[in-house]
Each structure stands twice: as C-alpha cells, then as structure tokens.
Amino acid sequence: MSNYRLTVGEYSLNWGTPIRLDPAPAAGNALTRQPGGEWDWDLPEGVYLARDLVRELAVLLDSVVEQLGGAAGYEPLLDNVKASLALSGRESVLQLDSLRLADPARTELAGQARRIGDTLARWAGEQAGEGPRADKAILGRVRFRSRCDHHLWTPLVTDILTGPSGGPSVMQLFNEYLHQLVLLRDLLLPYENWQEVPIGIERRGKGKGLRYTEQARAAFLAEFLMSRPSHLSLLGYAQSGLAPELSAPGYGFQYRYGTILPASLGRHPADSRRFLLGWYPVRTVPHTVDVGASAVFDYVYPDYYSAPRSHADAGAAAGRTHEGDLRGIREALLEVTPAEGETGRVQIHYRLQIGSQAYRVDLGQLLRGHRYLYLAGPNQPSEEGTRLTAAAVLAQPGLVHTGSGTHHISAGNNPLVVWALLGKLYPENVILLHGEVNEKLQGAGGSGKGFGAKFVIF
Template sequence: MSEYQLTLNDKRIAWGALLDVEPLIGSFNDDEDAIRKGTSTVLDWNLPSGIYRAKDAVIGLDKLLEAMLVQLGEPINSDPTVLLDSLQANLAVSGRESSLPLGPLAFEDWPGKELTGQAKRIGEQLVNWAREINSQKRALSQYGEETLEELEFRSHCYHHKLTPDAVAQVFGPSGGSRVMQLYNEYIHQFVLLRDALLPFSNWEEVPFEIKEHTEYKGLRFIEAARKAFLTQLLGRDLSHKSIVQYAQHVVCSDLSKAGYGFQYRLGTILPASLGVSALDAPRYLLKWHPVQTIKLDEAAELTAVSFEYAYEDYYAAPRSEAGSGTTEKADVLVLSDSSGLYAWQPSKARLSPHTDADRTKLNFIIEKDGREYAVDLGQMFRGHRFSYRPLGSENREISSDKLPRLSYHHAIDILSHPGLVTNTEGVHFIHTGTNELVSWAVLGKLYPENVILLDKADREELSAAHAAGKGYGAKFFVL
C-alpha cells in the first residue's frame, strides 16, 4: 500500500498506509433485503447490514417514503412535497418542528457553534438528497406497488412534530395509523442519521457499518450514545473527549476508552484541524481519513486503536522555561528575514506511532539538518483548542507607548526544550516564518495557557493580542 498524504497548502503531512474502502461501500448482506417478512404475515423494513455512507442510508430510507406514497393512494393525497417539507422542518435547527433546536440557543462556546453549523449543513443536504432520490422512484421499480402496499410495522413514537400540511395528509382520509407508523420511522431515522454525523467535518465521506439487530431498526443502535451526547451539548458541558466517544459509538463499537482520535477498520478519525491552517481550523470537529495508521495483522482480533495524549493531564506535565530570548520594543518589530527567524521552512511532516504499556501515541515530526523535532500530536490539538485569537470583545487597542516589551524566540529553540514550554512572566513572540507545519509543532510544545495566534502581527493586532487571553501569567504570541 502507498503512504497516505494530507496536503496543507504547499506542505504535506504523511503517515500510514492508504486504504481503499470504495469496494466495501454499498456492499450489503445478500441474504437480507430492506423489505422482508416480519414476525407476522405482513412485510417489515430494515436497513440491510453492510457498509454505508450518508447518501447510501438516504437511499435505504426512501423505501419508507415510497411505501407511504403508495399507501396514500390518489396523487392528490400522495404528493411527496408535503412530507419532505415536514422532514426539512424536523431537520432544521430552529422552528416549531425542529428536532434539535440549536439555533435559538445561540451558543458562544466553540463546540456549540461548530456543531450548530454542522447540524444545519447536514440537515439541508440530507433533505436535498431525499428529494432527489425520491424523484427516481427506485423502490417502486424494485418492489412494485403491491409489495409497498403491504409494508407495515410498529414504530415507537419519539414525539417528532409534523407541519400542519403533513398532519392533514398523514391523518387524512387516505392516511391513518399504518402510514403514520411508516412516517414516524422515516423521520426518526433521518434525525438519527443527521445526529450520528455531527462530529465529522467530512461527514459525507465517513464510512460506517450497520449491523443486523433483531431489537433495532437501522440507526437506532446509536440512540443511547446520542442521548448522552446531546444532553452534554444542550447542557453546555461538551468536551472534546465526549465528541470522540460519541464518534466511536457511531462508526466503531470496539473501543471502550477514548483519547483524541482513533483508528477503526475503515480508516482513521482525527481532529479536523489537521491539514488546515491553525487560524482557520475547527477546534472540536473530527475528520475521517482513508488510512491505516497502525498496521494490524489481518488475523489479529484487534480492529480498533485509541490514540491517547502523551500527557493525560497537561497541568502535571514536565515544563521548561522558554528563557528571556531577545527583547525588543513591540513597535519596532521588523518582519524580515534578517533575523534568521524564517530560515527554517520544512515542507513535509510525518506522523509516527508509538505503543507503550497498552497506550498508543502519535508524534508529529519535522526535520532540520538531519535532526528530528517531535511533538505529541494530541498535545498539538489540545494547544490549538485552548489558544486565543485577538478578536471581538478582546480586540481593544492599546497605545504603542504602553505596549510591554516582547521577548523574541526562534521556533526551533522552543521545539528543542523538553516537556512543555512556559515562562513565569513576560510576553513572548514566536515567529514561525508563516510555515503551517512549524506553527502546529509550536502549538504542541507550548503549555496551553495564554497562547495567542496572530495573523499579521501589525500594530493593531499586537495591541489587541495584549488584551486577549487570561489576565495573569506569561503570554506567548505565535505568528
């Protein structure tokens, strides 16, 4: 297998072995069908066991909608627009029918803001697919009207609200209990699908397995994990670890512990910030990569691996003093190559796994003059999550004559210290030469407190940066 490579502008991050999962997608159990004989003489429905992506699940769920339309009968009573509009209202993040009304909560914390955006994007695309797929009438062509007419089962109610037009159609003269049960399951499965995909920035690409359960239909196997996850989200008590744990329940149930990412048999899940500029990267979302990070024996029972932090508790991690550096006045900062700060421009980083005492860690490694500089990948992500930006209410300008002196440090000096780098006092400026690989490595070495990410380091931004962060202790500016 070839090495997997992630592109970051003109830089590369390489690791593991590239996985080709495409032949597995949409490969379902030949002995199972979506519509099959139930426990009685009527026909039942389920998603066949196999490997899905989001759109594959939407195709499987469309069979329910097509059965409803057949059972509603006359075209005037079986217009899919009303039922699909009600689905759209359920998947919206605001409104009376919303199943997850995150919009009105107006989250200000990072996980709340990122997951609200995810819920909106995913819900809108799922409905677009649902409309597209229903227009193709695949199930009607596959099964015929007579079979779809016989589909019937009990769907336990989860109080999904319908639009008035949908209520009139489902409970009207051509509707009734059978149609309502199908529609309730249709809505609920879409809600589960949307919520299952919330942790993943590239949610359309994530492959997940659905197994045949006698007690669960389709995606209902995630209900317990989903309830715990949403309780934390709505209670504004959601941690990055909670998001990772939930993602593991969705794509892989083999892991009981959670770190900052994991590998399962269909790829690797890591924070979505990897491969993105630190200034623009999401802080809490995850991303699926088609790569086997840890080589596993095909015959081995181990099919999933958790990636854990080198420092479980960063507060207790060993620390080094950054030192005084070179002190200059902030307003005479000259961003030129004469200082030698930009001389180091690595174009490639690699991830290297290390397993010790049943714990698997990943190092982020860059090189200079034959020497490797390694930082813990988990600490790198942690440093990014805890960093500040000189924006919003923090963007208060300070006159240049009141700006404290900056201590300038070479990035390579910071990376050469053991443990996490901090200082007891002062404002410390680390220029990475606008090299994203170096910037990320520095974030993994600094003690994650009072670290402010800069974009231009002009006078206005420096002034706002001095007002950012916590009101005590040393500060580190990373450009």
C-alpha cells in the same frame, strides 16, 4: 506502499497507509417477507455514505405514499421532513435556534446540524423524484411497529395521516422515516467532512437501522443543550456511532474504514475549526495484524496540568536557527507507538525535522494546544518580549512554560512549525499572529487572557 499525504497548500503531513474505499451497494434487501405475507424493513448490512443511507431509507417514504393511495404524493411529507430537520419551528426535533450559543464548540456543531439537515432534506426530495425503490404490491404491505411516536407533523400531514387513507401502520412508517433521518443527521454532527464518512451497518440487535446510536445520542445532546460539550465527550459520541467496540475515548481513533482526528489538521492553525472532527482515508496503525482492527489514540499527558515542565528561559540559547531554515520545511511525519500496558490504544508523535535535528511532540497535545490557542486581534500594540527560536523551545523536555513576561517565537510563518510549537508550549496563554508581522508584532498586545505571562508565535 507510500504514506498517506495530507496536503495543505505547499505543506504536507505524512503518515500511515492510504486506503481506498468505494462503498458498494449493500448486499441484501431492506424489505423481507414475513410468514403472514407482510413485509418488514431494516437497513441491509453494508458500508454506507450519508447519501447511500438516504437512498436506502427512501423505501419507508415510498411505503407511506403507496399506502395512502398515492393521492397526497410526496410533497407534503417532504415539507414535514424539512421542518423536522430544521433548527427552529414547531416540528423541529433539535431547536438550537432558540438557544444563545456563545461558545465556539456549540456554535460549530449547530452550524453543522443546519448544513447536514438542509442537505438530507434536499436529498430526500431528489430520491422521491426518482420514484419507488420496490414493487408497489410489496410497498403496500410493509408493516412494523415503530417505537417512535413523538415526532410532530405539519397540520396538512396530520390531516393526511389521520384521514380515511391513513391509519396506525402508515403513521408508524412515517414516524420511523423521520426518526431515521434525524438519527443520521445527529450521527454525522461531529464531522466537518460528513458526506465522506463511511458508516458500517451491522446487525447489532439494538433496533432497526440507526437505532443503535440512540442511547449515545441522547446522552451527548443532553450535555450539548446544557453546556459546552467537552472534546472527550465528542470523541466518545463519534466512537459510539462508528466503532462502538472501542474502549474509553482519547483524542481520535482508527476504525475499520479510516481514521478520525480533529478536522483542524487539514488547514492552517489560524484558519481551521477547533472542535469538529474529520474522517481521513488512512490506516494510522500499520503494525496491526488484522487490517480491520480499531485503535484509540491516547494523549501522552492525559492531565497536562501535571505534565513535566521546562522554563522558557532554560533553553533560550539552544538550537539557533534562521527563519529561512523554517520557511524551507515542507513536510512533517506522524509516528505511532503502542501505549504502554494497553491493548488497542496507541500514542502518536508529530515529527518535524529542522536542519539535521528531529523534534517530536505529542499529537494529542498539539491538537489540545490548538483548541486553547488565541488569535491576535487587529492593530493592538504588543509589549516588548524575549525572543526564542522554535528549535530552542522544541528541544526542551516536557511542556514549556513561563512564569512572567512575554516570549516571542518565530515559526517562519510556517504552519508545520506552528503545529509543533502548539504541542510543546503549555497551553495557557499562547497567541498566534498570522500573516504579515511588523517589528513591533502589532496585534498581540491585547490578545490572549489580557494578563499574565504569554507566548506569541509569529
């Protein structure tokens, strides 16, 4: 079978084995009859997308409406759902709008929370419009004790749930429905393409539905609310929801239903988000005997401060190339090797061919370099600098650094070459110019840290 191809415009990144995943309806029923004649609820085991889970959770809301006698209908309850998933307001569970989020990481995640919450609320309304998913006689006898009693209700819903048709059982059912939707939204926060992420539900003995994510969710949101979350903590949170069996996080991972890596790989480095993750339909570790096995992707340099370094000027004369040679490159490859002395952990190298020479950089360092990258500002004159070729930089061992001055590196305006350079340059003061570049490299002079040595890629 051919490699998976991640295509961005006319360029592609190739690796692993593509997988085809078509989540089927879960085998089993969400409602099970208890000895006393009442019915209990839980998510059936299976593989779900976000919309599938909203559909399965709808039976809880159906039960609430049925046990209220149907008089109130769905509308006021759905208004409460929307208010709970919003980022502001009395009923909001995650009130991010009240925070001043100046850092890019939390800004990206807050934007995701808003988009996901709005969509889940809309889907809940569409599902309600399709009518109940179970027999009304069964819905009227759904009972279980929800451990979630901290959700706030709108005044109208409070009157409905505490009125003559309400009662403790109905209150708990509605609280559980709200809580499961909130858990679903927060489980999907790390992913740019969150609607495509397959979620495997198993009986883990850690509560109903998505409650197995509660502990990791609480820890991650505590860090998020107090400070900018690290990439490592975001990966740890992602693993806890999709592959809790995995060991300490790296910069990505493979699980039974695909590969999780930063979403930036699917775009030009200048245009992509830096902190969100993406789900890719590929088995990255093809040598695994068990096709369902998971693996963590490790950095070659876990601590890049202590990584071996080469000085930029040391290879200035090496690897002479013309920009035309770089512009003609159309693909790069990812190559997997087991991490030395580690089981279930691998390292991935990004391989780029320039002419007859192949160059390799650590994929983890490449993605780290992107997170630390500066983009050039508009119309700011750049100081004169030393010219280096991409091949000269990529040929050197370790990470390339410079003690002083400005170094200009032409990537031929090719994103594949830009990615490779981001994996090779020490990620301290690296600036990218995107688009038309004149001879004076305007736009780079006032970018970056504003002081010290720098690399300018164009």
